[in-house]
Amino acid sequence: MNSTRIYLDNSATTPLRAEVAAAMHDSLESANYNPSSLHAEGRRARTALEDARERAAAVLGAARNEIIFTSGGTESDNLAILGALAAAPPGAHMVTSAIEHHAVLATAEQLRARGIETTVLPVGSDGMAATADLADALRPSTILASIMYANNEVGTIQPIAELAAIATARKVLFHSDAVQAPSWLPIDVRGLGVDMLSLSAHKFGGPKGIGLLYLRRGAPLASVLHGGGQEFARRPGTQNVAGAVGLAVALELAARERAEASARVAALRGRLETEIIVKIPDARINAHGAPRIPSISSVSFAGTESAALLIALDLAGVAASAGSACTSGALEASHVLGAMGLEERWQRGAIRFSLGRTTTPAEIDRLLDVLPAIVAAQRRPFEKDLAGDG
Ligand code: PLP
Numbered sequence: 001m002n003s004t005r006i007y008l009d010n011s012a013t014t015p016l017r018a019e020v021a022a023a024m025h026d027s028l029e030s031a032n033y034n035p036s037s038l039h040a041e042g043r044r045a046r047t048a049l050e051d052a053r054e055r056a057a058a059v060l061g062a063a064r065n066e067i068i069f070t071s072g073g074t075e076s077d078n079l080a081i082l083g084a085l086a087a088a089p090p091g092a093h094m095v096t097s098a099i100e101h102h103a104v105l106a107t108a109e110q111l112r113a114r115g116i117e118t119t120v121l122p123v124g125s126d127g128m129a130a131t132a133d134l135a136d137a138l139r140p141s142t143i144l145a146s147i148m149y150a151n152n153e154v155g156t157i158q159p160i161a162e163l164a165a166i167a168t169a170r171k172v173l174f175h176s177d178a179v180q181a182p183s184w185l186p187i188d189v190r191g192l193g194v195d196m197l198s199l200s201a202h203k204f205g206g207p208k209g210i211g212l213l214y215l216r217r218g219a220p221l222a223s224v225l226h227g228g229g230q231e232f233a234r235r236p237g238t239q240n241v242a243g244a245v246g247l248a249v250a251l252e253l254a255a256r257e258r259a260e261a262s263a264r265v266a267a268l269r270g271r272l273e274t275e276i277i278v279k280i281p282d283a284r285i286n287a288h289g290a291p292r293i294p295s296i297s298s299v300s301f302a303g304t305e306s307a308a309l310l311i312a313l314d315l316a317g318v319a320a321s322a323g324s325a326c327t328s329g330a331l332e333a334s335h336v337l338g339a340m341g342l343e344e345r346w347q348r349g350a351i352r353f354s355l356g357r358t359t360t361p362a363e364i365d366r367l368l369d370v371l372p373a374i375v376a377a378q379r380r381p382f383e384k385d386l387a388g389d390g
Helices: 019-031 041-061 073-084 102-112 131-137 160-169 241-279 306-315 333-340 344-348 363-386
Strands: 067-070 093-097 119-122 143-146 173-177 197-198 211-215 283-285 296-301 351-356
Touching: 019 041, 019 173, 019 241, 041 067, 041 241, 067 073, 067 241, 073 102, 073 143, 073 173, 073 197, 093 102, 102 119, 102 296, 119 131, 131 160, 173 351, 241 283, 241 296, 241 363, 296 363, 306 351, 306 363, 333 344, 344 351
Parallel strands: 093 119, 093 143, 143 173, 173 197
Antiparallel strands: 067 211, 197 211, 283 296, 296 351
């Protein structure tokens, strides 16, 4: 990337790490065969795949046969939810939260058309779900609860171990979308007590198109794709061996560097947020008081429009985003900020800066140099409107 650019969109995707690219390159050269083939070439691919599975499992505290490789976070979330409810009769129930990624919310919506009932837990103005709300929502017909570990728009960390314990005590399967977590939070699947957990490699320095679903041994899950028997018959299709190798290397690096990277990035974000509040009037940090992963800063500037701010930032060399809901290049109102009950003026001017392991103090300084003028320039037309002369 152009070194004068400042990349603050690491929640959308992270740069591929050099160590990961090197491992994938080796794998593509030596093991780009079908791991189901019985010949020597196939066995070489199988060895690479199973080594990657073993390594990913070790980081998560899982057994190797509890790791199902998928194409990414969206597929892992879909598999967890659709697979858990595949045999459920109409009237069966699931619980999720209002701040989930669309990969979870749209899947729950899809099931509703099949007669599956869904309770969407609210969050407070701090972006946190309440454990008591989950306990209240569970019914005898509840099959699954799906609540994310770290939110991708505001960064809030949900109390997964407590939520999973509530579900498990009622014999309800518990899934967590942990796509935003690996660089910043420990993920010990036994300690968390989850039955299923989704990851996506490109969110932590790995390649796109590969993810995994942790599936606790014995937890019931049907495949949603039909074909061969790969991935313990839960995800048929010839595996992406180099992708799995890249995922494993990236996950190990993320785990090894987590404590140091978290402390460093938390300090940078702290300075960014403090200075924004000092330098820019009518700004607010969303979910400020809640436990948050250190990388995400959701900031609202009253009297601005986030799309215009993003364009101005981009022209100034800063890549940021308005939140997650930007899949087709068009901005929609954020369902996360809406669920937090933010007033419209704060929702309209919301920007997500997401820092990464390579973000430097100098980059934050440069952002802080340009941001006040960008916000002020965006506010001018609105001020004119308000004064009635625009
Ligand atoms: N879940 C969360 C919390 C995410 O942030 C994302 C990506 O934005 C996804 C799921 C989807 O992951 P993928 O892009 O690998 O399909």
